[in-house]
Amino acid sequence: MLPAVTGRALAELGRTEGGPDTLALLVRDQDTRRLLTLRAVLDAVDGADDTLCPPRARARMREDWALLVAADGGGTEPAQGTPGPPHSASTARRSPARDRLLHPLIGPWAGRCLRGLDPGAGPPDEERARELARDLAHFGAVAAVAAARAGISFTVRLTARDGVLALPSLGALHTAESGDAVVEVVHRRGRLTVRQRGAQDVVVHPENGIGAWSGSLAWTPAYALPGLVPGAAPMPLDDLDPYRTARGGRRHRTMSGPATLDEPERKRWAQAWAGTAGALALGGESRLVEAVTLLRCLVPLAAPPGTATGEGGGGSCSATRREAFGALLSSTPPTATVFAATLVHELNHAKLAALGEMVVLHQADAGERYFAPWRPDPRPYDGLLQGAYAHLALADHHQRCALAAVRPADREAAWALHARYLTQVGAALPALVGSPRLTAVGRRFVDAMVATHQRLAAQPAPRGHMVRAQAYVEAARTLWTQRHASPLSPAE
Secondary structure, rough: OOOOOOOHHHHHHOOOOOOHHHHHHHHHHHHHHHHHHHHHHHHHHHHOOOOOHHHHHHHHHHHHHHHHHHOOOOOOOOOOOOOOOOOOOOOOOOHHEEEEEEEOOHHHHHHHHHHOOOHOOHHHHHHHHHHHHHHHHHHHHHHHHHHHHHOOOOOEEEEEOOOEEEOOOOOOOOOOOOOOOOEEEEOOOOOEEEEEOOOEEEEEEEOOOHHHOOOOOEEEOEEOOOOOOOOOOOEEEOOOOOOOOOOOOOOOOOOEEOOOOOHHHHHHHHHHHHHHHHHHOOOHHHHHHHHHHOOOOEEEEOOOOOOOOOOOOOOOOOEEEOOOOOOEEEEEEOOOOHHHHHHHHHHHHHHHHHHHHHHEOOOOOOOOOEEEOOOOOOHHHHHHHHHHHHHHHHHHHHHHHHHHHHOOHHHHHHHHHHHHHHHHHHHHHHHEEEEEEEHHHHHHHHHHHHHHHHHHHHHOHHHHHHHHHHHHHHHHHHHHHHHHOOOOOOOO
């Protein structure tokens, strides 16, 4: 049963905050939904047309599931029907199977499988069946990793995609064949032996936590940054998972694609990450707790289009994905201060998205469009709410940083950012508050945002910063009106 949102949790989230209990509520709900999604994939495989998902593919899924059950430390698989997930999402013990199934990037994989198995997507064709077969084959790699982490001996045949066999949390093997190829993986006594046609065996030694080492040049180990705070688990910096970014979907014009990091880029990530906890704490201890609780992996992106790369290069981009709760996608952070703000921004997007799956905040028509000072394009109501919420969190973060800053330059920079974000949110709030499509829960949530905005405004930035921020927003409004306003546009 999915957990319910308490009044206290709603109030905390409306303030862009979240105590330990509230953050744990979001995590439990998302974990439960992840396991239910996996169950839906298994059900869809069982009911799929044979031309789309042949019997041998269904049998293989059940074999992989049996290996996951073994990695979970026991349990029995139902004799008929679709097996359920190993242990419930509320179980405190995190077995290797649960670690793999609850990893953020399993979400995009499951979403692709469900779309490929959807009977409403039209009659099966050869291309759709081929892509689905490749997606389903990835489940074997997930099961193999969980079993290896659990110390179970096994022999499985996995499928490398486009010359790469990805083993999540361990690494990736570049196969001798450039296309899709069958690879045998054997686990005995704490080591993996990977066998393929036309190449020598590759022996891989899994390490505790993230990564695995091998003497073979064909093997690339998974990489992780140290825990954000002492005692925290290492943070995966995943540039190997085939589902780390959307495959074949549309991407915003400012977003880049996935990056495969070289050693200098990894060092730049490590340098920024080393100071991120301190930079977050300047914006309040709760921001640091938020990051430790919600963030499960980082996915590196290339520098955004039209910007320089490397140390000192300008421009950055970041994102979260609703189906990959706990993952944050980002280009290489230039500094810890910038990355701390990125975490505040993106994790508050993730919080609101998770809340929106638990309660209905509004019933606005997706066709209505509004002015958002942080975007040149008209935004739907939900997009306006998401943007205002993340920017309100940034306004709070930068105000706290300004008040805590020792160096005058740092203080002035933080005040400038605070003033801009606060003014932008102030321009969006009338449309959010004035919507008749808010539910009762949504009204309470937006009212909490308004109260937070008023609290921040009661301690304003120096006047010069506020004047410049107001001029910026008015210029953005004028330009937006010239481009998009029409008699059919909704009132702002």
